[in-house]
Amino acid sequence: xxxxxxxxxxxxxxxxxxxxxxxxxxxxxxxxxxxxxxxxxxxxxxxxxxxxxxxxxxxxxxxxxxxxxxxxxxxxxxxxxxxxxxxxxxxxxxxxxxxxxxxxxxxxxxxxxxxxxxxxxxxxxxxxxxxxxxxxxxxxxxxxxxxxxxxxxxxxxxxxxxxxxxxxxxxxxxxxxxxxxxxxxxxxxxxxxxxxxxxxxxxxxxxxxxxxxxxxxxxxxxxxxxxxxxxxxxxxxxxxxxxxxxxxxxxxxxxxxxxxxxxxxxxxxxxxxxxxxxxxxxxxxxxxxxxxxxxxxxxxxxxxxxxxxxxxxxxxxxxxxxxxxxxxxxxxxxxxxxxxxxxxxxxxxxxxxxxxxxxxxxxxxxxxxxxxxxxxxxxxxxxxxxxxxxxxxxxxxxxxxxxxxxxxxxxxxxxxxxxxxxx
Numbered sequence: 198x199x200x201x202x203x204x205x206x207x208x209x210x211x212x213x214x215x216x217x218x219x220x221x222x223x224x225x226x227x228x229x230x231x232x233x234x235x236x237x238x239x240x241x242x243x244x245x246x247x248x249x250x251x252x253x254x255x256x257x258x259x260x261x262x263x264x265x266x267x268x269x270x271x272x273x274x275x276x277x278x279x280x281x282x283x284x285x286x287x288x289x290x291x292x293x294x295x296x297x298x299x300x301x302x303x304x305x306x307x308x309x310x311x312x313x314x315x316x317x318x319x320x321x322x323x324x325x326x327x328x329x330x331x332x333x334x335x336x337x338x339x340x341x342x343x344x345x346x347x348x349x350x351x352x353x354x355x356x357x358x359x360x361x362x363x364x365x366x367x368x369x370x371x372x373x374x375x376x377x378x379x380x381x382x383x384x385x386x387x388x389x390x391x392x393x394x395x396x397x398x399x400x401x402x403x404x405x406x407x408x409x410x411x412x413x414x415x416x417x418x419x420x421x422x423x424x425x426x427x428x429x430x431x432x433x434x435x436x437x438x439x440x441x442x443x444x445x446x447x448x449x450x451x452x453x454x455x456x457x458x459x460x461x462x463x464x465x466x467x468x469x470x471x472x473x474x475x476x477x478x479x480x481x482x483x484x485x486x487x488x489x490x491x492x493x494x495x496x497x498x499x500x501x502x503x504x505x506x507x508x509x510x511x512x513x514x515x516x517x518x519x520x521x522x523x524x525x526x527x528x529x530x531x532x533x534x535x536x537x538x539x540x541x542x543x544x545x546x547x548x549x550x551x552x553x554x555x556x557x558x559x560x561x562x563x564x565x566x567x568x569x570x571x572x573x574x575x576x577x578x579x580x581x582x583x584x585x586x587x588x589x590x591x592x593x594x595x596x597x598x599x600x601x602x603x604x605x606x607x608x609x610x611x612x613x614x615x616x617x618x619x620x
Contacts, residue, residue, distance in 0.1 A: 226262040247373040263383035278390035284404030287439030292453035293471035296517035299345030316565035320349040327527025398436035402558030441467035445570035445577015454533035476502030538598035
């Protein structure tokens with residue numbers, strides 16, 4: 198009872214803008230992880246961070262407490278990881294980057310999230326291919342056998358307070374920058390990662406609106422990583438549309454597999470984005486690799502991106518993905534052509550000739566969720582046209598998919614209030 202009272206007093210203190218010490222923060226994380234505070238008090242805490250923000254010291258304490266109140270994984274040597282702060286539907290690079298890194302010989306136990314503000318998270322997508330709810334022992338087994346895995350971050354007692362906070366944020370469809378930072382870093386630390394690439398997209402429709410905000414977040418990541426002894430590279434890039442055309446678990450997963458298969462119709466922007474991330478992570482890992490390995494790789498490849506490209510185009514990444522799928526209990530023989538979207542569809546056509554000037558990412562996410570994504574895995578939106586591509590009057594701009602007529606009708610009816618693009 199004393200711990201709960203301390204946690205409540207600390208939340209009250211934060212709501213009026215005062216700084217918290219480690220004892221107070223630990224009490225909050227402990228009580229949230231034990232589900233003793235309830236949704237109302239947890240929401241108050243989440244809101245306090247959104248409105249008031251946290252100092253660098255508080256961010257360190259919050260991350261440390263979130264890790265310490267749960268289980269931890271530990272692996273020897275270099276442990277790689279990557280994470281995007283999200284907010285952009287589609288752009289499923291993880292399903293391409295993880296097998297590339299594992300095929301290069303580095304361990305990459307990837308903790309992924311389910312959807313919070315988008316129509317699908319990486320865990321929602323990979324779940325189509327294999328189970329993502331793995332025990333601690335199973336994760337150790339998979340990493341030992343194949344070097345990489347993609348699991349839901351809430352699989353077991355890893356940073357348990359984070360999953361409780363996410364549930365209240367999911368209803369409100371918001372996530373503060375500080376909470377993004379704490380959530381990502383706590384999961385990376387708890388999973389034993391020590392070489393991490395962070396991807397921060399910014400733009401009008403993303404979580405981070407301005408370059409200046411992205412740079413502040415980058416600095417916060419780097420400071421926190423240094424305190425925990427993590428080698429980190431933070432990439433910032435402007436984003437106005439998804440990489441790839443599919444939005445929703447099946448459509449996104451299909452596109453990722455097409456890149457791994459090197460299908461002639463694959464999304465080249467998704468491939469390029471994945472190569473960029475994988476290359477940066479390989480460069481980071483190489484810095485702490487043996488001298489012999491560094492010299493060998495440098496002699497053969499120009500840089501990390503060149504190495505990543507070779508692994509992808511040679512088929513090594515696809516083979517590694519099949520190993521990961523099998524090790525996690527899925528069917529390694531699955532192909533992109535096996536993944537089909539919902540049986541009910543509707544096409545949105547251009548009323549005039551021209552080009553798409555911009556997409557409203559927030560509205561695209563909203564419509565995809567109305568269609569049923571991510572709970573309905575086959576629901577989503579396919580972008581037949583993207584920014585800058587010429588469009589004739591009557592041509593299809595995008596296609597809606599779902600499994601029932603009710604969702605489809607509701608999505609169609611919502612278009613007048615939720616415009617998807619500017620032509």
